[in-house]
Amino acid sequence: MTITQLQYVLAVAEHQNFTLAAQKSFVTQPTLSMQVQKLEDELDILIFDRSKKPITITEVGKKIVEQAKNIVNEAERIKDIVDQEKGFIGGDYTLGIIPTIMPTLLPMFLKTFINKYPKVNLIIKEQSTENLIRNIEDGHIDAAIAATPLEVEFIKERPLYYEPFVGYVPNNHRLKNLDNLKPEDLSINDILLLQDGHCFREGVINLCKASKNYDDEHFQLQSGSFETLVNLSDEGLGMTLLPYLNTLSLDDTKKVNLKYFNAPSPAREVSLIYHKSELKIQITEALRDVISGIVRGAIAFQDVKIISPISK
Amino acid sequence: MTITQLQYVLAVAEHQNFTLAAQKSFVTQPTLSMQVQKLEDELDILIFDRSKKPITITEVGKKIVEQAKNIVNEAERIKDIVDQEKGFIGGDYTLGIIPTIMPTLLPMFLKTFINKYPKVNLIIKEQSTENLIRNIEDGHIDAAIAATPLEVEFIKERPLYYEPFVGYVPNNHRLKNLDNLKPEDLSINDILLLQDGHCFREGVINLCKASKNYDDEHFQLQSGSFETLVNLSDEGLGMTLLPYLNTLSLDDTKKVNLKYFNAPSPAREVSLIYHKSELKIQITEALRDVISGIVRGAIAFQDVKIISPISK
DNA sequence: TTCTTTTGATAGTATAAAGGTATTACATAA
DNA sequence: TTATGTAATACCTTTATACTATCAAAAGAA
DSSP: OOHHHHHHHHHHHHHSOHHHHHHHTTSOHHHHHHHHHHHHHHHTSOSEETTSSSOEEOHHHHHHHHHHHHHHHHHHHHHHHHHHHHTOOOEEEEEEEOTTTHHHHHHHHHHHHHHHOTTEEEEEEEOOHHHHHHHHHHTSOSEEEEEEOOOOTTEEEEEEEEEEEEEEOOTTSTTTTOSSBOGGGOOGGGEEEEOTTOHHHHHHHHHHHHTTOOOOOOOSOEESOHHHHHHHIIIIIOEEEEEHHHHTTSOHHHHTTEEEBOSSEEEEEEEEEEETTOTTHHHHHHHHHHHHHHHBTTBOOOOEEEOOSSOO | OOHHHHHHHHHHHHHSOHHHHHHHTTSOHHHHHHHHHHHHHHHTSOSEETTSSSOEEOHHHHHHHHHHHHHHHHHHHHHHHHHHHHTOOOEEEEEEEOTTTHHHHHHHHHHHHHHHOTTEEEEEEEOOHHHHHHHHHHTSOSEEEEEEOOOOTTEEEEEEEEEEEEEEOOTTSTTTTOSSBOGGGOOGGGEEEEOTTOHHHHHHHHHHHHTTOOOOOOOOOEESOHHHHHHHIIIIIOEEEEEHHHHTTSOHHHHTTEEEBOSSEEEEEEEEEEETTOTTHHHHHHHHHHHHHHHBTTBOOOOEEEOOSSOO
């Protein structure tokens, strides 16, 4: 049994296809097939049931695949230990970011990070929280920036900052004359929301639920970007809520429509999340340092109340 | 990096000697040296400092060795998974037993176990609790039978039975006329004890401490076997305490000197202990089944008070 | 010091393992 | 039926692993 064989097994288990698994492993299909067979021979069991198309994993196979994941992960950690010892911060690093954070936060830290750590090949992926969690579990991304707390067993969270919700209330809206908002003022019925799958949407719904203005009806308007929401809002279709960082780039003509919440302002907790195995932890820590250093100061709010990003 | 290379590294780390490590790994010394070098080259660090005699492990080396232990252990678990699937109970299995349990318990279960699981090659080692713990950590023994609770982080304990302490009070002793003992009756000053290193000794001392009759003076008489203690006791050198199972084989002429404790009788908890990684867990469970099945009935005491086997 | 002894590294070679190309076998779908 | 996708097999090359023999360096003994 070799680590390579286990990696091949993992590739086949993931893609359910020897040919594709071989490509992803950068070897030919016969090479991979032979190694998987050799492992099966050595253990004298079948890991894959090749009689079905697509191939399936046997019951023993499932257990072996789980254990193989452990072993391969622990083996990669050896390289981590060496890198840490050498003070080397480099190599591929895949970072996921949720769509509602990406456009505002990424420009703030990207240049600084790649200048400070030129040997890190940073790969950024924009994905929903749900997909980020799955990809962290599978090891396809090394860390992600998302709204927390998530309460996922295998994920560690390191808070980066707390970002208050800000109301965008257009001229004709019933709340127009208020100086500041209170959660109780909100009604789910006249708030424009992002599409399903955005956790900021869940946060807003949780906020309305908490203030008892939630009646579980279907929402008529949904959009994928805050820019659209603001524009729809201006058209008289209701108010909306924006994360604080998204309000900084608004036109002055629109900024007058912003209404802040009374303290403690509802806010989302934005964290760097990663697998509890802490692979590539030095790069993750470096990233956290850079982002916290930059965000500190950009967000001055002290007294906030965290709204959960997950539907309950 | 291969699992074999990691195993070689572990062997060298353990024996601090390439030649010996090679023997224990059943390869020649150059083979092992080359593989270790290859790993060092691949990682571009030194794991061992060969300039000193005996060779030492570098700082990075220590971390790598720790991680290598993980990996090798997790890899062995694959075979475990397969064995479990096949319902196969077999292979080498090393069991440690503390000296005060060995002579009474081993004869009770050994025949039954080797008949029921003929494919298991059981290797029994008699060692102190301290050594058992170290050997469980190093993976040199698969499980052990010892007095618990031990409160060791990496060890799991499965209680087998609770064995009461029984007083052996000779004719001329101050407690001779009591029908039953109470812990308060005991004085550390007239109890014969086993040598240092036996945890049953610690248990007795803890029992005396708990009853405030402990004055921390040096004890004059110590022995390595209960038989000696009983004989010394008969010579008028004080009373002694025996584990219940040890009293069963006494002569009738000696049995009259036995005095049981009032309920709840002080007792030691005897457990099967093993590494939390649960390697070879099927055999461990099989062993536990056999022993519990046999001991149940042999010890009828219900109401006992567990005395800790470790000095505090 | 000088001569052994111990112990790890190196050289050279045989064998086994891993990887490649070409081809075959066997499904499933058209 | 044929065409297509996919895994297995045959066969060859390269690489890795393990061996024997030997060397080099350090530690101990004379």
